[in-house]
Amino acid sequence: MPDPDERPEKEFAEEWRDAAYNCFSSGHKFCREVCPVMQVTRNESWSPTAFHANVVAMEKGELEVADVAADYVNCTGCGACEVRCPNSLFTGDFYRFRTRTVDLVKAVRGLAVEQGVHQPGWRRWNQLTDERRHEPVLDGTPVDQGRVRDWAEGLELPIGGESILFVDCEAAFVRTSVPRSVARILSLAGYEFGLMNEQWCCGGPAAEMGYDEQARRFARHNLDDWRAAGVRRVLVLDPHDYITFTEDYPRYFGDAYDIEIVLVVELLAELIREGRLTPHVPVERTVTYHDPCRLNKRKGVWREPREILRAIPGLTFHDVDRVSQWSYCSGGGGGLPVEKPELTAKISEQRVGKAAELGVDTLVSACPWAERPLSDAGRARSIDVVDLHELLAESLGVSP
Amino acid sequence: MTYRHQEEMSPPPARRVTDVAITRFEHVYEVEPALMTEHVTQQSFPNWDTLRLVRSRADHLAWMHRHFAGKVISGEELLHDLDE
Numbered sequence A: 001m002p003d004p005d006e007r008p009e010k011e012f013a014e015e016w017r018d019a020a021y022n023c024f025s026s027g028h029k030f031c032r033e034v035c036p037v038m039q040v041t042r043n044e045s046w047s048p049t050a051f052h053a054n055v056v057a058m059e060k061g062e063l064e065v066a067d068v069a070a071d072y073v074n075c076t077g078c079g080a081c082e083v084r085c086p087n088s089l090f091t092g093d094f095y096r097f098r099t100r101t102v103d104l105v106k107a108v109r110g111l112a113v114e115q116g117v118h119q120p121g122w123r124r125w126n127q128l129t130d131e132r133r134h135e136p137v138l139d140g141t142p143v144d145q146g147r148v149r150d151w152a153e154g155l156e157l158p159i160g161g162e163s164i165l166f167v168d169c170e171a172a173f174v175r176t177s178v179p180r181s182v183a184r185i186l187s188l189a190g191y192e193f194g195l196m197n198e199q200w201c202c203g204g205p206a207a208e209m210g211y212d213e214q215a216r217r218f219a220r221h222n223l224d225d226w227r228a229a230g231v232r233r234v235l236v237l238d239p240h241d242y243i244t245f246t247e248d249y250p251r252y253f254g255d256a257y258d259i260e261i262v263l264v265v266e267l268l269a270e271l272i273r274e275g276r277l278t279p280h281v282p283v284e285r286t287v288t289y290h291d292p293c294r295l296n297k298r299k300g301v302w303r304e305p306r307e308i309l310r311a312i313p314g315l316t317f318h319d320v321d322r323v324s325q326w327s328y329c330s331g332g333g334g335g336l337p338v339e340k341p342e343l344t345a346k347i348s349e350q351r352v353g354k355a356a357e358l359g360v361d362t363l364v365s366a367c368p369w370a371e372r373p374l375s376d377a378g379r380a381r382s383i384d385v386v387d388l389h390e391l392l393a394e395s396l397g398v399s400p
Numbered sequence B: 001m002t003y004r005h006q007e008e009m010s011p012p013p014a015r016r017v018t019d020v021a022i023t024r025f026e027h028v029y030e031v032e033p034a035l036m037t038e039h040v041t042q043q044s045f046p047n048w049d050t051l052r053l054v055r056s057r058a059d060h061l062a063w064m065h066r067h068f069a070g071k072v073i074s075g076e077e078l079l080h081d082l083d084e
């Protein structure tokens, strides 16, 4: 029998016990009703509270990671539970100690993979990503290194330079009109930028599904590529990449991480404020805005997308405030659509249902990963799902 | 707006408020860090995270008011009612 003190779960629990007890000793479940997975499943084993309680059980030797690894699939990494938890919202900044459900879920997934416990969909997804250097975004879409800059054909963007635009796998291979719109808008404002020499996937999805070694390897490649080309600033249009570059990369590289990260939505709002961009073509739509979880809940970015929407003439904008949207999610994050597409679909249907109650014809999204499940759900209710960057481009009179 | 790692990990200098509390950002109070070195140690807290929580709290309290507060009563009025 293995020495109980040398169990990997024991070692893991040593690192995570304080964060886990922070929840376990409170257990008040303010997080439950804002959790999108909980909303559509009512499964207590898939609640933020359970994710923390399991660590306590692991510490006491009552549980092995193999017993619960599949439960940890059921999280989109939306961050609602963290921000709604009183131990973050009311005391987190005071103690410099807050609820860490998102990081914990990632860490348990990492522990599972380390122990050889794989989820079949995630394993395949990451194997393919490792082979192709990019996520296998949509069956049938050719994804390979030779095509990563195809989206920019004809735009005559330089390679390298002080600022580069990083385009996530979904946008680079499937939603190519999104990065094209962003590139056209930035050029219109006279903002200089180039493209990466050899862009690989940011590594964030691998990190979210527990494939840590792969995530770090991909991150290392990208950072080395930036350094070799003298890049100082990375412009990011995808909220998921923004999290990876501002949370994962700093953890991997520490003080040596000296690259500036700029969120494109924030940059565009600033360019409008400065008068360098003036939307003038009316867009006759009745819209509401979907706050991407990774911007609103996890980063506190919610003003700028609304500023952009309010600058577009012709739009009728039915806004739902950012706090109400803490309980909204597309279901597209955290690898959930890879393992449990049916749950993603349910969460998206619920989100689009909220939009339908407002009587809008369009749901504006600012996240390429949210867009696909939201669009699927939108079709059933005749609600268009439109990307914010593309909407702005339309109003600026530039076509992708 | 721009994320710079070095800046994020360098909080403004602390000013003591009481024996057990300090402040770094205006109107934001923190426990004296020396009190959190033994039983529970503090987490790595970039500036953006502190500010995100502070602003989220304010937004959440305003939201609660909008949704649930019928009227706002001052502390003075409450005390007065108790005295009666």
Ligand code: SF4
Pocket: A022, A023, A024, A026, A027, A028, A029, A030, A031, A032, A048, A049, A052, A081, A084, A085, A086, A087, A099
């Ligand atoms: S995560 Fe926070 S709100 Fe949810 S049960 Fe734990 S302590 Fe309570």
Ligand code: SF4
Pocket: A034, A035, A036, A037, A038, A047, A048, A074, A075, A076, A077, A078, A079, A080, A081, A082, A101, A102
């Ligand atoms: S991060 Fe989101 S999906 Fe995951 S447990 Fe928290 S609220 Fe639920």
